[in-house]
Amino acid sequence: MTMQTLAFEAKQLCRTQHSGVLSTQSTSMPGYPFGSIVPFVTTHTGDVIIYISDIALHTRNIKADSKVSLTVFDPSEDDSQANGRVTIMGDASQLTDDAEIALCSEQYFQLFPQARAYQQTHDFHFYKISVARVRFIGGFGKIHWINPEFWQTESQEWQRNTAGMIEHMNDDHQDAMQLILAHFANVQTSKVTMLSVFAEGAHYQSAEGKIVFIPFANACHSPTEVRQALVAQTKACRDALAETAE
Template identity: 30%
Template sequence: MTDISTDATGDHDAAGEGRAGGPAPPPLTPVPPARRRTAGEEARTLVAQTNVATLATLSDDGGPWASLVSYAALDDGSPVLFVSTLAEHGRNLDRDPRASLVVAEAARGSDPLAHGRVTLAGRVTRPTGDQEPVARAAYLASVPTASSYQGFGDFSLYVLQVERVRWVGGYGRMDSADADAYANAQADPVGDARGAITHLNDDHADALLIMAQALGGYPDATAARCTAADRYGLDLAVETPRGSAPARVGFAEPVTDKAGLRGAAVELTRRARAQP
């Protein structure tokens, strides 16, 4: 796979592969700008999709310790944890606030590393004042079974103050975000769009091909399938006589909920068919 560096830090996006694993063929016609989610938006979207993560803490000997935990998220995306000192990770947080949380997209298919995940790193604090009931309510809403042990003395509520974010969208797609970019981003209201993607590929392959030809820059495309969908547009995998290539087609307006994907895709199809 050929990677294209997007900045000096080494973050990159896959360029795709052409015939025999070579570079992807370039577009033949100008491609309209198509907005993508930022790393902060990608991270917030993943965090909003589940309540299970891997927590990494530091043991008393300084060694790393990873555990499976449940979590909630505050309005700014800060994860809320409710852990017991009977567990090693609870004792670790009580002694050393440094921690990181890995949230992974639910894997489907044979290759889990082809799916998205995000690492949130920072320090935990115990919520106080007005934040404490807000954090507790958020956790109970996300993990209702916690109501049965919320009064136990060995459990403590923590909020991870995110300092660094690293998002990986699969092979060759990754980026970083700082604390402000993460806190100020919003989760994509489309969320997990894999059902819509399957529907597009199974029932609307002709429309995807027209999009690739008229809007994606590949008038020589012979087939196209959708590989991702978000509030801003669709990612396509395009087949041409020159080889395979990725393409991005943007919606006329950002989608405000998952139900809006259908109308946005219909508008894309109409716009593509109207091209000379």
């Protein structure tokens, strides 16, 4: 298995989960790590974005020492030791560029719409964790370090303009998205909204508010490959329905 494949699988796990354990260097207990639960999103290029308050202990710790780690795992699994988890080690810094803030906030608020209310306060800011190294455990015996050159990817033009792709799916392919959510996530709903699309898959939200990430079989590097992946998923759903009906 190549490093690119391992990074692809690790990113899919990160996109499936919406919160992780952020470990910072404690300022009140020097030498000890301080763990806290934070929502996060992973950008197209592999950076991690968190939205945190100035008064939070982890933010104070970051301002004193930017070295952090974020551990991501599936808490619903019975045997956590036998299932996948990812630890992202890196340096956290507050975003100050308006264009970067706008891009990251759009992606973040798509997955965490309730966080928009925090904009009314003046002490919440976006921080980016620039990845130094990743530890990926894909299950028993599948343990790897992933270096930045395999984790980080170059930003592509289509990734900066996914709004049209998402709008098209929401306007014209409601039936296909309902099939995808039912088949791959066992979520039955009267309406589906695509929230985001990445090289690794797409986020959907049901009418009841449940947000689910459905991974692609392979990494997509262009709008054409994304369309092909969605067509393949829809076909798999319809084939499964046909087999059930027989």
